[in-house]
Amino acid sequence: MVRKHARKPGSTYAAYSNKAMEDAMKAVSEGKLSIRSAAEKYSVNRCTLNRKLKGVHVQPYGRPPALSQDEEAVLLKSIITAAEWGFPLSCLDVRFIVKQYLDKKGVTVSRFKNNLPGEDWCRSYLGRHKDALTIRLSENIKRSRAQVNEETLREYFTNLKNSIQDIPVELLINYDETNLVDDPGKSKVIVRRGCKRAERIMDSSKATSSLMFAGTASGILLPPYLVYKAEHLYNTWQEGGPEGARYNTSKSGWFDSALFEDWFETVALAYFKKVATKDQPKALIGDNLSSHLTLSVIQKCEEYNIRFILLPPNSTHLCQPLDVAFFRPLKCHWRQVLMDWKMKHKGTIPKDVLPRLLKSTLKSLSPSIEKNLKSGFRATGIYPYNPEEVLKKLPATTIGNMSISDGLSKSLESYLRESRNATSTPKQKRRRLSVVPGKSVSGTSFQSEDDPDTPDLVSSEGEGNTPVSVTRATEEHTLQVSYTGDVQVGDFVVVRIKFAGPSNKMVDKYYVGQIYLELQGQYQCKLLRKSAKCDKTFIFPAVDDQWTFKMEDIIVVLPSPTIVRGRHKFKCNFSVVLQ
Structure with missing residues (x-):
C-alpha cells in the first residue's frame, strides 16, 4: 500500500466527504434545492445523490476493510x-x-x-474511529492507586458531605506538598538529519526543594511554604520570594511533623484567623500522611473549629484538587522559568535565587490560578458537591454486550481485572555476608551460622533496615514484662506489625517505637531503627517512620532509655518472651 496516496486526475471515486453528501440530501429533502442544484453546490455526484434519496443500496466507495463493521465495533470496545x-x-x-x-x-x-x-x-x-479513539502519551500510576474502588470513594463522599455542608466556600482549604526540580527536562530541537544524539549544553542536577501549597474552593492561593535541604537557614534564602511566603529547612528536604505544624500555624491557621471567627466552621482537606497528623495540629483544629478531613489512601490523583488541576500548569511554568534562567547562567540553581524564580513562576501563572483552583475542587467533586465527577473516572466493570467474539471479550476482561489487582511480590529478608575479598561465595553463605535451617532474624545491615528480633529466648536479663494496658503518650513500646510474607501469608515483625498520639482507640508512634553498632541502641531516622496500630498490637512497654546524642540506649534485652 502506498503510504502517501496521490489522487489521480479524473478519478471516478468519490471526491466528496460524507458530510457534503448529507448536507445535499438534507437540502433536497427540505425542498430548498433541486437534485442538480444540490449536486453542483456541494460538489457531489448527481446520480449517487439521486440513488441515496430513493433509498437504493449504494456500495461504499473504496476497498472493503479487512474486518466487518461488527468486528471493528468489538475491537473498538476492547481498546x-x-x-x-x-x-x-x-x-x-x-x-x-x-x-x-x-x-x-x-x-x-x-x-x-x-x-x-x-x-x-x-x-x-x-x-x-477518530471520534472515539486518539493517540496520547500515557502516565504511569502505581497499582495501589489503581485499586481504589467505588465502595471506598462512596464512603468517603458520604462522610465528606456531612463534614462540609455548612462551611463557606472561602473556608474550604486543600493542601498538598510538591517539589521543584533543578532539571527543565527534555524538549524537541532541530538538528542535522542522521544525528544520533541531540545534546544541549545546560547544567542540571537531581536537587529538589519541597513546597507546601494550599488553596481555597473560592480560588484563593495561600502563601507557599518552601523547605530547603540544609541544616541552617540564611537570610539570602528568603529574599525576593512571593509575598507572604514562609521558609524552613530539614535534613531530608521533605516535610516532617515539626515542619507541618509550623506550616499549619503560620499559613493555614493564620488565614483562618484573618477571614473567619474562631467559632465559625472551617475545613482543611489533605492526604493521609502520618506526618500531617499530630497531636498539636488536632488540638488546634478542635480549638478553632477546623474539621481536619483526610482523603482515602492512594486516591490523590482522583480526589486531591491541587493534584488534579493546579500542579501540572505550575510545573509547566516552572520549567519555562528554569530554562530561561539556565540559558543565561552556569551551574545549578543557588538557594538564594530559588525564591525569585518561584515568584516569577507564580506571576506567570497568576491569570489562571483562580480558575485552576476552582476547576480542581469541581473535578474532585468537593465543591460543588458531586461524587459522580470522581466515580465516572473509574473503569467500567464490564466490556459490554458484544455479539462477536464474546469469549475473547470475557477473557480480555478477566485478564485486565487480574492485572489491575495483581499482588505485590513480598520482599525477602536479607543480611550482610562476611566474605573474604577475592573469594567466591557459595549458597551456604546465605544461611545463619548458628542454625543453617533457621533464617537469621538479627541483621547487621546498618541503621534503618532491621526490626527487633523477637524470639522465645531463655538467656539471662531477658525482658519478661508483658503489656498491662496502662500506655501513655511518650512511652516506648515494642509493637507487632503484620507484613505479607512468602506465598502472601501474613508474618509478624516487631519494632521499637515511641507513642506520640492516642486517637479513637488507636495509637500512633514513631518507629526507631536499630543501631548497627549495638543491639540495645536505637535512633530515630531522618525521615519520620510512623505507624498506626491498635492496643492488641502492643507487645511490651519498655523502660525509659538513656538518650545520648540522639541515640536511645535501653538497659533491657530485646529477646521478648511472648505471654
Missing part, C-alpha cells in the same frame, strides 16, 4: 475498555490482537503479511 482499566494498547498491540483473531477464525487476508496488519491499516482504523 476503550483496556484503556479504562489502566492497560492502554499500543498500535502494535492492536495489530497483534487482529492477527490472533484472524488466525483463530481461520481467515487469511491477502493484503496482510502472515495476517498481521501493517501500520497503514492501524492508521486507517484510527481515522475511521
